[in-house]
Amino acid sequence: MITVLLDKAEFEYDIHSLVKAFYPKEEVYVSTKDKEKKEEPVHYHMDVQFAPEEIIFSWKRVEASEDNANQNGITKCVAVDYTNRKETKNSLKRTLYRLLSEYTGVELPWGNLTGIRPTKIPMALLEEGKSEEEIARYMKETYFTSDEKIKLSIEIAERELELLHKLDYEEGYSLYIGIPFCPTTCLYCSFTSYSMSAWKNRMDDYLSALEKELDYTAVKFAHKKLNSIYIGGGTPTTLEPYQLDRLIRKIKCSFDLSDCLEFTVEAGRPDSITREKLMAIREYPVTRISVNPQTMNQETLDIIGRRHTVEQTKEAFHLARELGYDNINMDLIVGLPGEDIHMVERTLEQVRELAPDSITVHSLAVKRAARLNIFKEKYQEMSFENNQEIMDLTMKTAYEMGMGPYYLYRQKNMKGNFENVGYAKVDKAGIYNILIMEEKQPIIALGAGGSSKLVFDHGQRIERVENVKDVSNYISRIDEMIERKRTAIATWL
DSSP: EEEEEEESSOOOHHHHHHHHOOOEEEESEEETHHHHHHOOSEEEEEEEEOOOOOOEEEEESSSTTTTTOOOSEEEEEOOTTTTTTTHHHHHHHHHHHHHHHHEEEEEEEETOSSSSSSSSHHHHHHHTTEEEEEHHHHHHHHOOOOOHHHHHHHHHHHOOOHHHTTTTTTTTTEEEEEOOEEESTTTTTOOSEEEEEEEEHHHHHHHHHHHHHHHHHHHTTTTTTTEEEEEEEEGGGGGOOHHHHHHHHHHHHHSOOOOOOOOOEEEGGGGGGOOHHHHHHHOOOOOEEEEEOBOOHHHHHHTTTTOOOOHHHHHHHHHHHHHOOOOOEEEEEESSSOOHOOOOHHHHHHHHHHHHHHEEEEEEEETSHHHHHHTTTGGGOOOOOOOHHHHOOOOOOOOTTTTTEEEEEOOOOOOGOOOOEEEEEEEEHHHHHHHHOOSSSEEEESTTEEEEEEEEGTTTEEEEEEOOOHHHHHHTTHHHHHHHHHHHHHHHO
């Protein structure tokens, strides 16, 4: 464990995130002096003092650890002007990064960037008219970002801007519709999802509640331009064919789709995909679907609880092609338990043979609510391997398949401190994926666990409107969910 003691409750999240990035296997506990200390074995301890004109960091080893042979402590300080909070935060993170990098001998690929949307930085600078050289220099000096990640983030920001110029930020919006059911819960998953078998008899009730929320949204946003629709989950194809027909028919009849550039259904789990379901979706103006294997190694699928076979993935993909789907995404995860670079290579070879139109490469991130974290003692002997060589391999394969990177985001507790990257062929990029990351226009989220984003002042301020996660509560409290939206939207429109 690592303890961090602050003499003032300031920048706790930034400090915690950066320490965790250097020590991903350690529990990191950040507290103030008026909080009780953890009574657990402590390997390292840091004091952070917010003096009148400077911040002082004092780092030391408390208990022997195999991670580092350095027996000495280290202290660094930085002069700050607390009236400028943004620059104070940047100065704090630069100094803490230098301290931890010097102590561990480690350089992080993203430097001291700990947020989930690093491409927002180069995008904002591009919109200001800055050159690639100016952006690279700023990111290097401010965040210590590696040359490779700077190049990647600028490339993605440029492609995002090219795609987003088609959208009307002021009058446009996007729609997310959540189907929170899955055949089984994957080992690493922390999303809101419920067993398909347990909820089979109440899925129609869920759709009835969802339809009420759709009706409200359609009327409230009738004067706006609907730019993209994303049906996600969970696994939308846990719905029966008639239920998929019911849902998509409702969307088509309720909303003006003349400005809709993309309509995605995340078919997702291969074991939930059937000819009848794909045909039901195909009846409507759906432009993009996902068939998500995560890995093409059967032994890994068994470990993570996917409950489908590699062959089922291939069959589902070929079936979608047979039925005329010409924009198919595949989600992959690197860093899965027990997988090394050779197993990742095996996955990529089989994906290459299928020739999807886009792939999204996720670095495994184990959230607090995931079974992999809850039952971590059970899996502590397993290896979790992700490194730059593996990330380079995924990028190389994507380029060889005629794809380029088009969106990127990061998460807490990612293996190797890397990123998730979406790659797509020309004209096959997922517009919704860009919008959810760059926060350029409102996204109205419907269904259990939906989190709507209302965008103010051209993205300078984001306000969220949350739906309850529990399906039963969502069904019984649907009028309350609509009222939450009505109240929030009244301040936005």
